[in-house]
Amino acid sequence: MMGQRCVRSVYARPSLSTLYINMAFLANVMLLAIIVGFFQHNFAQRSAPLPPSYELHTNRTSFSISVKGITIISHSTTDPMLTVGKGTTEFAEKLGNFHITENIQQHIKLGTFSFAPGPIGYVIVQLSNASYENAQVLVSIHSSPGHEVVMSVMNHYYDYMWLKLPSDPIEHVYGGGEQYSYFDLKGHRFPIWTREQGVGRNKSVLITRLMDLYDGGGGDYDTTYYGQPTFFSSRKYYCHVNTTSYSVLNFRDDNYHQIMVLNGKSPTTFYFNTNSSIKNLVQNFTMWMGQQTGLPNWIYTGAMLGIQGGTEKMLGYLKQAEEHNIMVTGLWIQDWAGTLSTNFGQRLFWNWKWNQTTYPNLDKEIQRLKAKGVRVLSYINPHLNQEGDLFKEGDKKGYFIKDENGGTYVQDFGQFYCGTVDLTNPEAYDWYKELIKTNMIELGFGGWMADFGEYLPVDGVQYYNGHPTRDMHNLYPLLWAKVNREAIEEAGKLGDVVFWTRSGFTGSSKYTTLQWAGDQNVDFSYADGMASTITAALSSGMVGIGLTHFDIGGYTGFSASFLSLRRTKELLLRSAEMSVFTPVMRTHEGNTPSNNWQVYSSNETLDAFARLVKTHSSLSAYTSQVMEEVTSLGLPAQRPLFFHYPDDQETYKIKYQYMYGSELLVAPVYLDGVSEWDVYLPSDQWTHVWTNQNYTGPGFIKVNAPVGHIPAFHRRQSEWTLYFKLVFSEIKEI
Numbered sequence: 001m002m003g004q005r006c007v008r009s010v011y012a013r014p015s016l017s018t019l020y021i022n023m024a025f026l027a028n029v030m031l032l033a034i035i036v037g038f039f040q041h042n043f044a045q046r047s048a049p050l051p052p053s054y055e056l057h058t059n060r061t062s063f064s065i066s067v068k069g070i071t072i073i074s075h076s077t078t079d080p081m082l083t084v085g086k087g088t089t090e091f092a093e094k095l096g097n098f099h100i101t102e103n104i105q106q107h108i109k110l111g112t113f114s115f116a117p118g119p120i121g122y123v124i125v126q127l128s129n130a131s132y133e134n135a136q137v138l139v140s141i142h143s144s145p146g147h148e149v150v151m152s153v154m155n156h157y158y159d160y161m162w163l164k165l166p167s168d169p170i171e172h173v174y175g176g177g178e179q180y181s182y183f184d185l186k187g188h189r190f191p192i193w194t195r196e197q198g199v200g201r202n203k204s205v206l207i208t209r210l211m212d213l214y215d216g217g218g219g220d221y222d223t224t225y226y227g228q229p230t231f232f233s234s235r236k237y238y239c240h241v242n243t244t245s246y247s248v249l250n251f252r253d254d255n256y257h258q259i260m261v262l263n264g265k266s267p268t269t270f271y272f273n274t275n276s277s278i279k280n281l282v283q284n285f286t287m288w289m290g291q292q293t294g295l296p297n298w299i300y301t302g303a304m305l306g307i308q309g310g311t312e313k314m315l316g317y318l319k320q321a322e323e324h325n326i327m328v329t330g331l332w333i334q335d336w337a338g339t340l341s342t343n344f345g346q347r348l349f350w351n352w353k354w355n356q357t358t359y360p361n362l363d364k365e366i367q368r369l370k371a372k373g374v375r376v377l378s379y380i381n382p383h384l385n386q387e388g389d390l391f392k393e394g395d396k397k398g399y400f401i402k403d404e405n406g407g408t409y410v411q412d413f414g415q416f417y418c419g420t421v422d423l424t425n426p427e428a429y430d431w432y433k434e435l436i437k438t439n440m441i442e443l444g445f446g447g448w449m450a451d452f453g454e455y456l457p458v459d460g461v462q463y464y465n466g467h468p469t470r471d472m473h474n475l476y477p478l479l480w481a482k483v484n485r486e487a488i489e490e491a492g493k494l495g496d497v498v499f500w501t502r503s504g505f506t507g508s509s510k511y512t513t514l515q516w517a518g519d520q521n522v523d524f525s526y527a528d529g530m531a532s533t534i535t536a537a538l539s540s541g542m543v544g545i546g547l548t549h550f551d552i553g554g555y556t557g558f559s560a561s562f563l564s565l566r567r568t569k570e571l572l573l574r575s576a577e578m579s580v581f582t583p584v585m586r587t588h589e590g591n592t593p594s595n596n597w598q599v600y601s602s603n604e605t606l607d608a609f610a611r612l613v614k615t616h617s618s619l620s621a622y623t624s625q626v627m628e629e630v631t632s633l634g635l636p637a638q639r640p641l642f643f644h645y646p647d648d649q650e651t652y653k654i655k656y657q658y659m660y661g662s663e664l665l666v667a668p669v670y671l672d673g674v675s676e677w678d679v680y681l682p683s684d685q686w687t688h689v690w691t692n693q694n695y696t697g698p699g700f701i702k703v704n705a706p707v708g709h710i711p712a713f714h715r716r717q718s719e720w721t722l723y724f725k726l727v728f729s730e731i732k733e734i
Contacts, residue, residue, distance in 0.1 A: 053148035054141075063125070065141060067148045070237055073141075074166045075127070077111040081165075082127050082137060084108050084158035086402070089246060089262055091470075095414055096196035096455040097170060097217045100246070104160065108135050123597055137161070149272035161268065162260050169254040171235055172652045173482065174640070175277070176249055177228035178333045178504065178548075179539040180519070180532035181221035183640070183655035185231065189250045192227035192472055194454045194503050197518055199556055202527035208279035210563060221527065225454055225518050226477070227503035228543045229259070230285070234652060238281050242269040244505070246290030263470060279635070281645040287633030288542040294627040295547060296496050298446075300620050302329030303585040303613045304377060305599065306551070309335070310358045311365060317600060318374065326599075327613050330446060331369070332586060333359070334379035342415040345591035350418055351388025352380050353439050365520040366444035374473040375446025380436065382453060382480050384570055386410060391419055399428035402462045409461050420456065423479040424472070425464035436487040446497055449516070450484045453477040453503030477503035481511035488513075500549070509544035512586065522554040522567035522590055524672045529554065530575050531670035534656050537582075541636025548638070551588035552576050559595045567596035570672055570707060573608055577710040580616045581660045583623055583637050608708055611731065612635035618727045622720055626661040637661065645682035648698055654680055663718040664689075667711040677705040685716035689728045 054072070054334075055581040057064045062076035087104040110127035118124035128136035137155040144150045153161060173185040176308045181195065182188055182360040198219010200208030204249055206220035229241035231249055240258060241247060261268050270726050275281045307317045312330055321328050336359055338349035349355070354362060366376045384391040384400075388611050394400055395408050400419035403409040410417045421432050440448060456476045458469040491497075500514035508515075517536045523529045533550040540548050553572040558565045567590060579585045590596045629635045635643075639659040641651035657667045657680060665686065667679040681697035688695065688703060689712045695701055707709050714724045 017109045020704070028580070045153075051121065051143070052123075056141075058115075060636040065149055065151075067086065067272070070235055070270050070274050071166050072149055072237060072274075073151065075113060077113070077300070079164075080109045080111040080127065081163060082110045082153065083154060083162040084110065084137065084155060085160040085162075087159055088469075089159075089191075091246075091458045092216075093455070093457045094216050095412065096452075097198060097215065097219070097223075098195040099216060100191060100193060106132075106158075107162075108132050109359060110135065110137060111187070122503060125696060127617070133156075140187050141692060146284070147271045147273050149508075150269060152267055154267040154268045159258060160262060162258050163246055164269065165239065165257040165259070167233075167254065167256050168235075169689045171233060173257070174229050174539065175228070175238070175250050175542045176231070176539065177543055178224050178226035178515070178536050178545070179222075179644070180224065180517075180536050181527050183535045183538050184305070184653065185249065186251045188221070189248060189252055190222050190227070192229045192247045192249065192474070194227055194477055194505060195223060195317050196223060196454060197225055197527070198223045199519075199521065200528050200542070201532075202525070204334065205525070205527075207521070207558075207563065207565065219528070224506070224574065225502050226515070226540070228504070228506050230506070230541055230543050231257075232278050232281055232285075234278065236276065236281065237272055237274040237279065238285055240271045240285070240506075242271065242506075244471050244473075246470060246474075262430070263468070266471075273689040275641075277646050278637075279646070282542055282636075282643075283634040286509065289507055289544040291544065291631060291634045292547050293494065294510050295512060295514065296446075296498055297620075297624070298329050298373070298375065298586075300583050300623045301312070301617050303326075303587065303616070304328035304330035304375075306334070306586060307425040308333055308339075308589065308593075311360055311362055314359075314376075315365070318369075318730075320600055321606070321610075323615075324603070324610050326606065326610040327617050328374055330375040330377050330586075331530075332377040332379075332449070334449065336362070336378045337676045340416060346524070347414065347416070348379060348414075349388065350381065350383055350385040350413075351390050352384070352435060353390065354443060363443060370444065370446070374476060376444070377447040377449075378445045379449045379451065380440065380475075380540050381451040382421050382423065382432070383411075383413065383455075386417050387420065394428070394431070395419060395422065397427070397431070399425060399431055401456070402464075404460050404462065406462075409457075410572070411455060411457070413455070422464045423476065423483060424467070429479075429483055433487045433490070436484065436493050441487065441491045441493060441497060448499050450499045450501045450512075451481065452503070453480040469543055474505045477501070477505050478507050479513070481508050483511070485511040509546070512545070513547070515545045516586075517538055517548065517550040519556050519585040519591075520550065520554040522557040522565060522571060522596055524571060524574075525570070526670075528556075529670070530571065530578070530668070531656060534670065537636075537638045538640050538655065538658060541638060541640075544634075546634070546636035547583060547632040549579065549582055549584035549586060551590075552586060553596065554591065555588055555589065555590050556560075557590050557592045557595055559592050565599075566592075568672070569597045569601070571604060572597050572599070572605070573612075573707050574669055574672075574710075576609055576612050577708060578666070580612050580619070580710070581664060581666040581712060583627065585616050613706065616725070618730065622661065622663070622723065630662065639667070641680075641682055645684070648682045650680060651682055651700065663715050664724075665713045665715075669705050669710060675704065676702055677708050677711050678702050679711050679713075681713065686713040687716050687721070687724075688713055689724060692725070692733065 065073040086106040090101040092099045124139040134157040140152045197212040201219040203348040212218035246262040248259040338355040501512045521528045683698040686695045
């Protein structure tokens with residue numbers, strides 16, 4: 001094939017510089033070949049190298065790698081693909097908010113290149129700069145099963161590495177994990193570091209500035225619970241970086257992308273793949289990472305009500321909901337282990353065992369409610385309050401992450417202090433897994449929120465496995481999802497019990513049964529309100545998280561005299577109407593329940609919510625079909641429009657609309673005080689679900705959108721057309 005001929009042409013007429021390879025370089029070549037195989041084992045079975053799927057183009061001053069006409073890698077002596085550097089990176093942490101400072105002392109461009117013999121199927125190239133001591137790296141390029149280009153880079157000396165990839169001004173870029181402010185990443189820079197997303201996430205608004213002054217917790221457009229060094233290009237390729245260290249995806253320049261990886265001394269592998277569409281690329285990537293399993297059927301036949309306050313209140317809320325014909329499939333009681341009060345509002349007592357004082361007879365009620373089709377769900381995280389007996393047990397056994405002196409590292413979580421279970425310690429891992437099985441699954445819970453996982457510091461701590469803390473920080477959310485998943489599997493409850501995570505990293509899709517968007521403000525702001533959950537769902541779906549949801553109405557509010565942020569009835573219902581067109585409806589009272597409008601705040605709200613839940617439940621047959629596509633095809637439930645309309649260039653710009661499955665287009669109303677909404681319809685025949693009015697795309701239209709009637713359209717030629725007409729005609733009559 002052409003790629004193979006190009007490779008051989010390099011060896012046929014070697015220059016003197018190519019032939020001059022010192023013994024150190026040869027040793028590095030051999031070491032790199034070993035490391036290349038090692039780095040693949042996490043995501044693919046090891047096998048013999050394949051013939052190249054790429055084309056290598058070379059001349060005396062440059063070389064490039066392309067696949068099916070798409071240039072993936074481009075290098076020249078004057079515009080090198082790799083830069084290395086020296087410096088330090090500081091991670092200042094407070095309450096899970098990380099302020100990262102990159103102190104770069106050197107940028108060394110590696111323009112000189114020379115090829116060398118390597119293992120069969122591999123291209124080995126040395127990049128260097130003779131003006132600097134030790135300024136050389138080894139690059140190995142080959143093809144592997146499922147990946148047309150696999151490039152591994154190794155250097156022994158420098159702290160940073162920057163990889164430069166070709167781009168163009170009209171390119172669109174997606175991915176980066178769960179991103180809240182931008183779906184198209186082009187034009188922006190994204191640090192990949194799991195952390196609290198912040199409050200407000202917009203440096204130009206008052207709430208963010210106040211939170212920055214208070215505890216550094218305002219966040220910004222790029223802060224996220226779930227970053228991932230993966231991106232998809234409208235040029236129809238993806239790039240994934242196999243690292244757990246701090247990295248940065250930089251798309252600010254029109255003509256190139258730049259990927260920075262900290263700890264460049266470790267081998268770093270980049271995986272590239274191309275396809276005829278981004279949709280196919282996402283499917284392939286998701287299958288490689290490991291797709292999520294489907295949700296239990298009971299999840300999407302009603303709503304999970306987030307309530308708290310004890311057994312009597314729990315049953316009282318259920319009775320009230322049933323009196324208003326709300327189809328309740330679950331009662332989520334996050335305070336099952338008890339509560340405490342802080343300046344941020346009511347918090348949970350992190351001692352994960354049934355508090356029988358607050359919830360008397362809970363074990364019996366769980367079984368009684370399950371018999372009538374209502375699950376009870378709870379809450380857990382990987383931290384234990386030092387005032388609880390579980391902390392004391394874990395501390396005695398040495399199961400927590402250690403400080404520099406070998407003692408238990410105790411961390412401030414906002415006016416209470418906790419230890420963090422060291423999930424790299426096999427005994428601690430098994431202990432916590434048994435705790436989940438005994439205290440939660442055996443009690444009868446139908447699921448739980450598996451919160452946190454982002455707070456792990458990098459300075460002053462040590463892990464049982466001895467790995468560098470900067471490499472462990474991003475990896476911890478994966479271990480946290482894994483221990484929850486294994487607890488369910490070993491109890492024989494996979495497919496019946498569900499847990500949802502907030503933090504995440506590469507590979508989370510293999511373990512988490514459900515993601516959720518975290519702690520949005522109880523408002524309509526773009527950066528941290530309802531709108532941000534749409535972007536979060538779409539970006540998560542690009543990197544393998546096909547099942548996600550959000551707290552209906554948001555979470556974070558304030559009742560201080562100088563800062564008031566309270567959930568309104570309009571926000572609650574606008575948020576609820578969007579959740580109708582997702583697999584999961586789950587409410588949350590928020591961090592200040594008494595200041596927020598709740599589902600139970602008025603009879604009118606209860607009736608309006610009942611209508612929305614009825615709509616969601618009536619769509620369960622269609623949702624089941626969507627679930628099948630998530631689990632068998634690797635497609636997310638909520639999809640960008642360009643998945644199904646790739647030839648429509650306008651769809652690549654849309655970030656606040658989505659396809660629910662392939663047959664429903666949804667345009668959530670994410671601003672307050674409006675009754676009309678602009679919607680973009682791709683090139684197809686569409687029917688408005690509420691009025692049955694027909695439209696022909698492509699183009700923008702304006703539709704009436706009163707509260708409770710989210711703009712939604714089905715494909716007129718869909719095989720589900722009669723089903724949709726029946727569902728929505730019945731809803732209109734309620």
